[in-house]
Amino acid sequence: MILVTGSNGMVGSYVKDAFAGEEIVLTDLPEMDVRDKNKVFSLIDKYRPKTVLHLAAETDVDKCESEIDYAYLTNALGTQNVALACQKYDAEMIYVSTGGVFNGAPKRVHTEFDRPDPVNVYSKAKYEGEKLVRLFLTRFYIFRAGWMIGGGPQKDHKFVGKMISLLKTKKEIEAVNDKFGSPTFAKDFVTGIKKTIKTGNYGLYHLVNSGVCSRFEMAQEIARLLKVEVTIKPVTSERFPLPAPRAASEAMRNYKLDLLGLNPMSEWKKALVDYLNQWQK
């Protein structure tokens, strides 16, 4: 059995299909608040899952920057609670982390062997979460995702969702061209998790669609695929000041899975086609 935390979110929306045929317990706020150690322990004691897929997190990077205690409580100590419960009840744990742990120069692509250096509170707390998982468990997987794509019209509050609404109303759009990342289609990501955990090769993995791009390049590709006539203007990130700093590059490649011959992820432009097709359905 797999018990999922934070299952109502963007990534969680693909879990049921990806793990079809397996027994799954989906949990989220308010019943399962990972900041509450007693709740976490009693739920894991009740179901005794083989695997806990820990998705629960505060994912609003700018909110984390101003609500620091809340960010560390949820993303670091919430993860500690789940890890300690997995230790006590002998479950393996899957933790989802972020390419935001890196602080690379423009277009730098990071592997699992590069040293993290997170630049904002969200990413620092997620990185602390990684360290806590490693501290308490031996049977764990940590999967780092990039710029997440997914959720469809109901749950996509990220870049693709925003871009689709802008394309409906604007003739000219500005998009940032000095920050780089690796798009990650949540559907491919969850399917990739399922394939990787079957191997029993515990450890840390990058799991992103291949390729690196800026938001500007992503915006261009979305407009091209949706066949919208629009002018997309490249601007630097100074044009859109945000509370939380972002690294010039948090791009990654799935180096360990490549080395093992197990990399299941397609190229980001193909993943975008799949996602937009799904959206239009």
Ligand SMILES: NC(=O)c1ccc[n+]([C@@H]2O[C@H](COP(=O)([O-])OP(=O)(O)OC[C@H]3O[C@@H](n4cnc5c(N)ncnc54)[C@H](OP(=O)(O)O)[C@@H]3O)[C@@H](O)[C@H]2O)c1
């Ligand atoms: N989204 C990205 O771009 C991205 C990139 C890399 C890694 N990740 C990681 O991927 C994982 C899944 O993210 P996602 O994209 O699915 O995010 P999401 O859509 O924000 O979903 C996160 C879920 O966790 C819930 N949650 C928040 N605080 C909680 C708490 N204290 N206890 C239990 N549940 C709580 C949220 O509920 P509410 O909505 O009610 O707050 C939401 O349902 C997270 O660990 C995230 O850090 C995300």
